Amino acid sequence: MPATSRPAILVSGSAAGIGRATVERFAAAGWLVGVYDVDVPGVERAVAELEDVHGAGAAVGGALDVTDVEQWHRALAEFAEVSGGRLDLLVNNAGILRAGRFADVPLAAHHLTIEINVGGVVNGCHAAYPYLKATPGAQVINLCSASAIYGQPEIASYSASKFAVRGLTEALELEWRKEGIRVQAVWPLWVNTALLEGNDTTSASTMGVRLTVEDVAEQIFDIAKPPSLVGRALGRVAPARVHTAVGLPAKALALTADLVPSFLSREVNKRINHS
Ligand SMILES: NC(=O)c1ccc[n+]([C@@H]2O[C@H](COP(=O)([O-])OP(=O)(O)OC[C@H]3O[C@@H](n4cnc5c(N)ncnc54)[C@H](O)[C@@H]3O)[C@@H](O)[C@H]2O)c1
Numbered sequence: 001m002p003a004t005s006r007p008a009i010l011v012s013g014s015a016a017g018i019g020r021a022t023v024e025r026f027a028a029a030g031w032l033v034g035v036y037d038v039d040v041p042g043v044e045r046a047v048a049e050l051e052d053v054h055g056a057g058a059a060v061g062g063a064l065d066v067t068d069v070e071q072w073h074r075a076l077a078e079f080a081e082v083s084g085g086r087l088d089l090l091v092n093n094a095g096i097l098r099a100g101r102f103a104d105v106p107l108a109a110h111h112l113t114i115e116i117n118v119g120g121v122v123n124g125c126h127a128a129y130p131y132l133k134a135t136p137g138a139q140v141i142n143l144c145s146a147s148a149i150y151g152q153p154e155i156a157s158y159s160a161s162k163f164a165v166r167g168l169t170e171a172l173e174l175e176w177r178k179e180g181i182r183v184q185a186v187w188p189l190w191v192n193t194a195l196l197e198g199n200d201t202t203s204a205s206t207m208g209v210r211l212t213v214e215d216v217a218e219q220i221f222d223i224a225k226p227p228s229l230v231g232r233a234l235g236r237v238a239p240a241r242v243h244t245a246v247g248l249p250a251k252a253l254a255l256t257a258d259l260v261p262s263f264l265s266r267e268v269n270k271r272i273n274h275s
Pocket residue numbers: 012013014015016017018019036037038039042064065066067092093094095096116120143144145146187188189190191192193194195196
């Protein structure tokens with residue numbers, strides 16, 4: 001099938017929250033957006049609303065449980081039918097959080113967090129690789145988190161899952177750059193979404209929930225832009241940006257972790273978490 005002239009983005013977990021705002025942002029810029037989520041009524045609602053605002057054919061979508069690689073293959077094949085095989089950007093966004101003191105959270109919830117937040121990204125990158133490789137200038141953006149700066153009490157397995165996303169992003173950025181696929185991650189601190197419902201944490205009360213889904217979507221849109229002429233010239237001498245913290249508090253935490261010895265990072269995090 002012929003590739004369409006529109007760039008194409010597929011976002012996992014995009015029926016709600018950050019994923020939903022991300023498809024909205026790219027649709028507004030004229031991209032073909034793929035809305036995929038376990039929440040099928042949510043997907044149908046999102047596609048209908050996106051088409052209402054941006055016109056028929058602006059969005060496609062369907063069921064996707066990111067833990068099931070067969071569902072990834074089906075979703076990608078369906079999306080490619082419409083995009084003409086193009087996958088300019090894959091955003092691995094689907095994720096869950098179960099907060100609580102480690103021993104109080106059921107073991108099954110810890111395992112599910114790892115399965116969705118890490119397994120889902122591994123599946124997504126693996127299944128999407130042929131499409132990314134076939135699309136000139138293709139990119140992957142993974143939803144990491146400020147909890148990958150230093151391990152976070154009360155969200156231990158979530159934080160560990162985001163350290164894994166961080167590692168996977170760094171490894172694939174190096175491995176796939178030679179193949180023309182750019183890999184990055186965004187690192188928001190707390191964002192006001194359903195993810196936080198029933199998940200009170202000391203860190204969220206200390207740091208506040210300051211970011212909106214639109215803030216994160218705008219950051220994703222921004223880092224997905226092709227570099228300017230100046231950016232391209234700088235890119236020949238400066239290292240590529242892999243991680244982007246979202247919002248001032250997350251940027252400050254990331255910078256602190258880069259600059260200070262690890263015992264001071266631990267001290268900062270001890271205070272944030274009142275541990
Ligand atoms: N909200 C925050 O404070 C925050 C901060 C940093 C990073 N993040 C990350 O951003 C991403 C999106 O989070 P959000 O805050 O928008 O959450 P959200 O709960 O609002 O939305 C998550 C979406 O993922 C979907 N989903 C859940 N399990 C799935 C699965 N197995 N397969 C496919 N879809 C699935 C849900 O149905 C939902 O639509 C997550 O990876 C999260 O870890 C969130």
